[in-house]
Amino acid sequence: MNPNLSDWDDDLPPEPEEAYQDLLRALKRKSGFGLFFVQCTPGEADNFIVKLPQEIPQKKIAVLRLVEAIDNLYQPVVEFIKGKEIDILLIKGLEYSLYKYEKRSFGEITEGQFGNLTSVPHILNHLNQQRERFRDDFSFCFVFLLRSFSINYLIHRAPDFFDWRSGVFELPTTPEVVEQESTRLLLEGDYEEYLKLSPEQKIEKVLEIQDLLTEKHQPDNQKPRLLFKLGNLLYAANEYEAAIASYDQALKFKPDLHQAWNNRGIALRNLERNEEAIASFDKVLEIKPDDHQAWSKRGIALGNLGHHEEAIASFDKVLGIKPDDHQAWGKRGIALGNLGHHEEAIASFDKVLKIKPDDHQAWGNRGIALGNLGHHEEAIASYDQALTIEPDNYVAWNNRGSLLCDDLQRHEEAIASFEQALKLKPDDYEAWNGKGNALFNLGRNEEAIASFDEALKIQPDYHHAWKNRGYALYGLLRYNEAFASFDKVLKIQPNDYQCWNNQGYLLLKKYSSEGMIPIYEKALEIGFIFQDSLNKKILYYLT
Incomplete structure (x- = not known):
């Protein structure tokens, strides 16, 4: 990123080598206080720090290296110069005080842009406000070694301090320096390393690469x-749109860079743009047909679109290349389950468990498939295996509880299972609802209502909990509250005919002493409008 040079064209000669010589002459001549701003990369700054004492040996030169963000420069300078004779103080690392003020979005930074700051950095306010103290208390030259974007921020966000400049210079860049810094960036990290970086460190890397x-x-x-590399860094920051733009730029230069097509596909899939992701993985496979990972990612994207048959074909391609890929067997099993092919799904999960017996997800998914086939005891045994391996698997505890409650009528055990899920994930509204159902089935209606209320605190539009709450309230003969609970369901799910019928029946209970006609008309208004069959049900109650 280059700053808008029109603001300081007079200070920056067109040729960097000439600018360097001008800087040397200015530093030789200058005595007392002065402010010099030098645009350079970190590598160029290090070279300059080594070279300058050799160029002007008559000057006493010191280097203050800032390695973290600061809000106050005056005090660190006071402490640093104590007991030293200094003519020139080189300061490197002021950028660290600017990174944290950048917006957390890593969108493309365009040339001349300086508006990415969320607010004016404290260090720039400090320099503006303390410029007279710097001039009055320090009788030497300050030379700030800065990235181009930092100079731009100084121009626009610390204009009072910047206006006292003795000059702005750009160090010459050689092909060797560019090669050296590019190689360093290309070798120094990968995606896993980028994930460990702080937001400020990620911004620093982005700006380095862009420069x-x-x-x-x-x-x-x-x-x-x-x-x-830039795309990978942006991806690690969850900036998928910007990452895709970077991969697209890379592919303009090198259309057969299959790694860029691959990572582009992953970013698109994360944005739920699955069709585009599949097209990107197809590009990988044109270049590298035996890339089993691309086949697998393609299968996941197809599954996200509900194209389960095609997804299975993609996972079969993976397994043709790598028969012991347990993850592909597992994903294949999920796709088969989504198609209702539960026997085949179980066979696929069994393949996973032959390769990796401690795969708790395969045990859990196997439990789901067994439950769907009505093999409830075997399903419980499968969930138990998953939980032996991974006791903190709240999903398995929840699924186990649902099976115990809904299919095996073992409600006390179901409650214990749901409570384990809630210990691990207190905001699991489905587990609160499941626990409420088990309590209701045991006739513990007050406790059930409390459980449904917990679910609704977390997910206020969870219509299943509103409906179940209505049943529990009805069981306590609290008809008005039950009616209101069913009404909540109908605001969320207007076509829930069961709730229309329930409300009609409650009106029958409520108005039974007022005669059949008003009851019938009210029930007809609420309970008959969606299904004719309900007419018979209400008339049955009326007789």
Whole structure:
């Protein structure tokens, strides 16, 4: 990123080598207080720090390296210079004080842009407000070694301090320096490492790569790799749109960079743009037909679209290349289950467990398939295996509880299972609802209502909990409250004919002493409008 040079064209000669010589002459001549701003990359700054004492040996030069964000520069300078004779103080690392004020969005930073700050950094306010103290208390030259974006922020966010400049200079960049810094960035990290970086560190890396991409000495054959790295960094920051844009730029330079197509597909899938993701994985497979990971990711995207048959075909491709890929067997089993092919799904999960007997997800998914086939005891045994391996698997506890409650009528055990799920995930509204159902089935209606209320605190539009709450209230003969609970269901699910019928029956209970006609008319208004068959049910109650 380059700053808008129109603001300081007079300070920045067109040729960097000439600018460097001008800087040397200015520093030789200058005595007393002065402010110099030098645009350079971190590598160029290090070279300059080594070279400058050799160029002007008559000057006493010191280097203050900032390695973290600061809000106050005056005090660190006071402490640093104590007992030192200094003519020139080089300061490197002021950028660290700016990164945390960048917006957390890593969208593309355009040339001349300086508006990405969420607010004016404290350090820039400090420099503006304390400029007279710097001038009055320090009788030496300050030379700030800065990235281009930092100078831009100083121009626009610390204009009082910047206006006292003795000059702004750009250090010359050589092909060797560009190559050295590019190689360092390309070698120093991967996606897993990027995940460990703080937001400020990610911003720093983004800006470093963007600066290098604009360097005039950057060869075109290096750009795809840098753009790919930039995409990975943006992906690690969950900035998928920006990552895709970076991968697209890399692919313009190198259309057969299959890693960029692959990561682009993953980013698109994360954005739920599954059709585009599949097209991206297809590009990988045109270049590298035996890339089993691309086949697998393609299968996941197809499954997300509900194309389960095609997904299975994709996972079969994986298994043709790598027969012991237990993850592909597991995903294949899920796709088969989604198609209702539960026997085949179980066979697929069994394949996983032959390869990896401690795969708790396979045990859990096997339990789901067994439950769907009505093999309830075997399903419970499968969930128990999953929980032996992974006791903190709240999903397995929840599924186990549902099976015990709904199919095996073992409600006390179901409650214990749901409570285990809620210990692990107190905001699991489905587990609260399941516990409420088990309590209701035991006739513990007050406790059941309390459980449904917990579910509704977490998920206020969870219509199943409103309906179940209505049944529990009805069991306590609290008809008005039950009616209101069913009414909540109908606001969320207007076509729930059971709730219309329930309300009609409650009106029958409520108005039975007022005669049949008003009851019938009210029930007809509420309970008959969706299904003719309900007419017979209400008339049955009326007789």
